[in-house]
Amino acid sequence: MKRLFPALIVASLLVPAVSQAHDVWLEPSSTVLSGxxxxxxxxxxxxxxxxxxxxxxxxxxDLAITSPSGKAIExxxxxxxxxxxxxxxxxxxxxxxxxxxxxxxxxxxWKEGDQNKRWYGKPEDLDKNVPKDAQDLMVRxxxxxxxxxxxxxxxxxxxxxxxxxxxSGDTHPNDLYAGETAKFVxxxxxxxxRNLKVEIVRDGARYRDSVEEMxxxxxxxxxxxxKWPQAGLYWLHADVEDxxxxxxVAKDRNVAYVATxxxxxx
Amino acid sequence: xKLSLRATLACVLTGLYASPGHSAGLxxxxxxxxxxxxxxxxxxVAVWLQSADRKxxxxxxxxxxxxxxxxxxxxxxKDLRQWWRVSGRSQADxxxxxxxxxxxxxxxxxxxxxxxAALGDLPAGTYExxxxxxxxxxxxxxxxxxLPWPPQASTSADAKGETELGHxxxxxxx
Numbered sequence: 096m097k098r099l100f101p102a103l104i105v106a107s108l109l110v111p112a113v114s115q116a117h118d119v120w121l122e123p124s125s126t127v128l129s130g131x132x133x134x135x136x137x138x139x140x141x142x143x144x145x146x147x148x149x150x151x152x153x154x155x156x157d158l159a160i161t162s163p164s165g166k167a168i169e170x171x172x173x174x175x176x177x178x179x180x181x182x183x184x185x186x187x188x189x190x191x192x193x194x195x196x197x198x199x200x201x202x203x204x205w206k207e208g209d210q211n212k213r214w215y216g217k218p219e220d221l222d223k224n225v226p227k228d229a230q231d232l233m234v235r236x237x238x239x240x241x242x243x244x245x246x247x248x249x250x251x252x253x254x255x256x257x258x259x260x261x262x263s264g265d266t267h268p269n270d271l272y273a274g275e276t277a278k279f280v281x282x283x284x285x286x287x288x289r290n291l292k293v294e295i296v297r298d299g300a301r302y303r304d305s306v307e308e309m310x311x312x313x314x315x316x317x318x319x320x321x322k323w324p325q326a327g328l329y330w331l332h333a334d335v336e337d338x339x340x341x342x343x344v345a346k347d348r349n350v351a352y353v354a355t356x357x358x359x360x361x
Numbered sequence: 362x363k364l365s366l367r368a369t370l371a372c373v374l375t376g377l378y379a380s381p382g383h384s385a386g387l388x389x390x391x392x393x394x395x396x397x398x399x400x401x402x403x404x405x406v407a408v409w410l411q412s413a414d415r416k417x418x419x420x421x422x423x424x425x426x427x428x429x430x431x432x433x434x435x436x437x438x439k440d441l442r443q444w445w446r447v448s449g450r451s452q453a454d455x456x457x458x459x460x461x462x463x464x465x466x467x468x469x470x471x472x473x474x475x476x477x478a479a480l481g482d483l484p485a486g487t488y489e490x491x492x493x494x495x496x497x498x499x500x501x502x503x504x505x506x507x508l509p510w511p512p513q514a515s516t517s518a519d520a521k522g523e524t525e526l527g528h529x530x531x532x533x534x535x
Contacts, residue, residue, distance in 0.1 A: 129445065130436035189453065249450045270446070359442055 117141045119153055119353055120330055121194060121243045126269050126357040128247040133186045135245055137170075137194060140179040145330040146298045152180035153241070157198030163190025163251045189248030191269060197240040197259070201342050205229035218342040236340045236348035243355040244268040257285045260333055260352035264318070271358040276322040280313075281333060283350065287317025291333055295321060298328040326360040385475030385511065386534050389421065391492055392468045392527030402497040403463035404525055405437060407444035408471060410479065410488045410508055417488070418447045419479035420459045422471050427460050440495040443503055468528070475534075483510055490518075494525040506531040 119141040128135070142150030152175050160168040170182035186192060203214045203225045214224045218236075225232070238259035246269035255263060262268065264279035271277055281288040295309040311319045323329075334351040389408055408422040423444070426434030439445045449455075458478070473479055488508040495501040502525035506518040512533040519530035 127439050127442075127445070127450075128436075129439040129449065131432055133436065246450075248453070272446075361443075 117143060117150060118145050118330070118332070119241050120145055121153070121196065121241055121355050122146055122328065123194065123243050123245055123355065123357070126243070126245050127359065128186060128245070130247070131187075133247050134183060135186065136181060136183045137243070138179045138181045139196070139241075144300055145296050146328065147301065148178040150178065152176055152178060153196065155180050155182065155196060157196050158182070159193075159195050159197060160184055161193045161195075161254070162186075163188045163192065165254065168192070184245070186245065186247040190251030191244055191246045191253060191267070193242060193244055193253055195240055195242035197242065197256075199236070199238045199258070199341075201234055201236050201345055203229075203232065203234045205232040218345075221342070221344065234342070234345045236342050236345040238348060238350045239353075240351070241353040255285060256282070259284065259350050260288060260335065262331070262352070262354050268354070268356055271323060271356055272361050273323050273326040273358055274361050276320050278318065278320050280317045281319065281352070282317055283335060284339070287315075288313055288333070288335065289315050289317060291317075291335055293319055294330075294332045296330045296332075297325070298330070323358040326358050329356045329358060330354075331356055385480070386477075387421075387473040387475075387480060387490075387508070388532045388534070389471040389473070389490060389492070390468055390528070390530040390532075391464075391471065392522075392529065393464055393466050393494070394522070394525070394527040395466045396496075396499065396525075398499070400498055402499070403465060404494040404496040404499065405441050405463065406492065406494045407441045407449070408490070408492050409444060409448055410483075410490050411447060412486055412488055415447050417484070417486075419483065420444075420448055420455075421473055421479055421490075422461060423449070423455055423459050424461045424463050426463060428462065437495070437497065440501065441493050442495075442501070443491065444493050480510075485511055490531040492522075492526060492529050494522075496525055500524050502526050504529045508533060511535065 122138045124136045139153035139155060140148045141153050155173060158170060160170060162168050168184060170184060173182040174180060200215055201218050201221055205212050216224060240259050240261060250267040250269045261282050262279055263282055266277035266279060281291060281293060291313045293311050293313065296306055300306050311321060313319045331354045334349065336347060336349050338347045340348045391406065393404060406424040409418055409420045411418045425438060438449050488510055490506045490508050491503060493503045502522050504520050504522045504526050506520055508531060512535045515534050517530060517532040519528060521528050
């Protein structure tokens with residue numbers, strides 16, 4: 096255990112946004128806005144309890160904000176605190192902005208003598224950091240998408256996501272109301288993500304005795320429905336493991352998806 | 362919320378309206394109640410009519426801070442959240458004919474002539490008149506009244522809000 100420790104610390108410093116142990120999220124200050132120009136702030140964190148900042152900030156290296164017309168928008172006032180990171184977004188266009196921390200990397204684990212080694216990074220840096228003929232080498236690809244949606248004016252259609260898991264469907268993610276049933280489709284590499292469990296948790300778990308998570312399963316066309324029990328911010332999560340890697344050396348891949356959705360009172 | 366159809370009173374009102382040149386129309390009275398708070402702001406109010414499936418939505422009035430510089434008053438239009446959803450968000454600019462300043466405590470009357478854009482080509486059906494109020498540092502309330510169209514006889518429906526709205530009445534004239 097003692098020998099493992101430094102390696103684990105290194106690994107945790109380089110923790111990819113989606114890890115096995117902790118949940119991750121973006122928390123927008125508003126999702127439905129009006130006016131000619133609007134501004135929101137977004138907090139980002141990782142930890143055991145959704146929307147409670149008690150562990151680590153979320154790395155924002157892969158942050159991408161896309162305007163309704165498809166422009167890349169720069170985050171403003173980006174910062175990294177001890178427990179959360181954050182940034183502001185100015186919305187000038189009418190329509191829906193996609194705010195996503197979406198990235199891809201490879202995770203490697205191997206042995207050097209009796210030492211356990213770990214590395215996480217971009218596929219192109221793998222060769223520089225991991226010996227090709229390493230003992231007990233295990234390489235896994237990771238694709239993650241942590242996102243939220245914000246609309247000024249009328250909700251607009253979102254560009255489909257071709258890589259990894261993503262949300263689409265009949266219901267717009269900024270048109271959610273308590274008591275209504277949202278109809279979504281989960282996609283994997285642009286195709287329906289079949290028979291996959293989707294976990295949905297409302298914020299404010301500290302103020303109730305149980306997490307009250309909802310688990311729904313996508314059907315054979317990737318569809319699933321959520322009847323919102325009440326207004327609030329919801330954390331939606333799914334992940335899947337398969338062997339459709341794009342990095343030849345990686346044997347399998349882990350694909351994870353997190354969306355933060357706001358449900359308004361009727 | 363107490364609802365009552367008052368055909369009798371409406372008949373009396375019809376008498377008042379039976380002046381030459383009068384045509385069908387709708388009259389809505391909205392009471393903005395006195396609210397005893399340290400910091401009071403006049404509410405934003407939206408009044409519209411909609412079909413049961415919300416496929417037909419016609420704005421009748423939107424009272425907001427429309428004279429603020431740079432249209433900053435639009436920032437809070439989304440707090441009229443039902444109206445924002447069914448109508449406001451899909452309009453880049455609100456027509457002058459429906460917008461107005463926020464109103465003081467008291468009862469305000471909105472008269473909509475039968476040939477007004479909101480009623481002129483309104484298909485026959487059952488509608489509701491919806492009045493929504495949202496107040497800065499305050500709450501939000503929605504009151505709904507039934508509206509048969511076209512009206513066979515003068516009818517009036519009313520209801521009383523509990524927090525942000527007082528007495529609300531819709532009178533429809535054939």
